[in-house]
Amino acid sequence: MSIDAATVRHIARLARLAVGENELAPIAGELSRVLDLADQLGAAQIDGVAPLAHPHEQTLAWRPDAVTEPDRADAFLALAPDARGGLYLVPKVLE
């Protein structure tokens, strides 16, 4: 699968990664090579084979719907690049 600069721009937007205009072509080349590798999957005989999402297909365990974690908001907020009054701060989204 060969992908072009426009596709890289689209994926980078989905992944929220800033990519410079001059980086688009080299990234397109690299990703095309990785996707060529992935295209080898086309040779597999997969008719009627169900997807395997998880190694042991275990069913998730039930647990009581109870609060078990203590309130550590201050410890977590202290890690934030910007937080005030118990809230995470981000640049203004609405004018």
Added chain:
Amino acid sequence: MSLSITQLAQALRERKTSATELTRQALAAAKNRSDLNALITLDETGALAAAERADVALATNPSPLAGVPFAHKDIFCTNGLRTTCASRMLDNFVPPYNATVVDKLAGAQAVAIGKANMDEFAMGSSNENSFYGPVKNPWDVTRVPGGSSGGSAALVAAGVVPFATGTDTGGSIRQPAAFCGITGLKPTYGRVSRFGMIAFASSLDTASVLARSAEDCAQVLAVMAGHDARDATSANRAVDDYVGSLAKPLQGLRIGVAREYFGAGIDAGVGAAVQAALKQYEKLGATLVDVSLPNAALAIPAYYVIAPAEASSNLARYDGVRYGYAAEEPKSLEDMYTRTRAEGFGAEVKRRILVGTYALSAGYYDAYYLRAQRVRRLIANDFAEAFKSVDLIAGPTTPTVAFKLGEKNSDPLAMYAEDVNTVAVNLAGLPAISLPAGFSEKLPVGLQLIAPAFEEARLLNAAHQFQLASDWHTRKPEGVA
């Protein structure tokens, strides 16, 4: 530090040494081998305090690991101690809690001396993808130690510590163990808790140990393994007696020799060393059986769709809002997200995020992600079929011995090809071990043994019996005491 964990425990019990003395030795050795760049953070204060506590515990009822120094891969969250995952994104991250693995080893009074270097977010097979620079192989400092648990492997091989924790998503314990001439165990998916272990690919990530022998691995796994209510994928079943199973003779053990693992691309010297090791197993009473894993060649393409897809989802959390790196002077929320991620992640991490995002995007999901998941089942079925007639499956851990620094890091596909014999095991969720099996070009060769799910005791037993009859695991790089 050349003694085994059992010998160290005995010396500690007999008061021939103390946890504090061993810890001082390990800290000095770590500084002495700073040339390897194997540690991101050396925690002298924390280590000496833990050693003091271990010395108190040793006076009463010590665990087998009490007072034994070790290092954590810097992917395990340590309360109050910087945890970087070798990324600029987490260069300033000090977790407010411990990973379960960290709690368990601390509870056993083992003494963590610091946090080992690794490939960024565990993505790599050479340890050259670290924000803190590459780790060097103690056998030849112009060569890579393997990755992603390269710092852990180098510390053990250089005799700084007798064991280190690691994680294995596609070979990240086994390949560095092979390249550094040590023993590395990847457990069954779900056997060791992933809580507090920074996520890369959640259906593949496993945590375990790198050490100098299978016996040492058994001692450490016994402490690390077990159910954890904080990890919903943790297996709720009893932990086998790994140490107690070591002595069993191998008479009657059937070892499947997977012909696909000796295919093109396997270096002749590596193949010869592994074949010689298999002959040794015959002498120990095992029977060699030819087996086939017909879909083995599809493991690399399936893995390099599934792992990046899961990574792109897991790494979406790094947004510059809650913790970690944040871009300066953002012009908008979008600008903050995109620049934080562009500046905070390295090249290989970004490459995998983009590949994974593509494989999960509208129009390509079926052709890539869903198809890879179907192939994943074929690969798991191959193992299930083979294990109907054999107890273990053997082959070389890696196609070559440790390669030169810089040799492959400009070519992602050449680097991915390194994982040819390891990734299928992760896709199937099975346990596997790499143990030293000889040398090629004066560099260590690893033998990989694979077992059915939750048969870690069988793997450790088979590896230990081989190590009783061989001395490859006792060889050390020149200058290492």
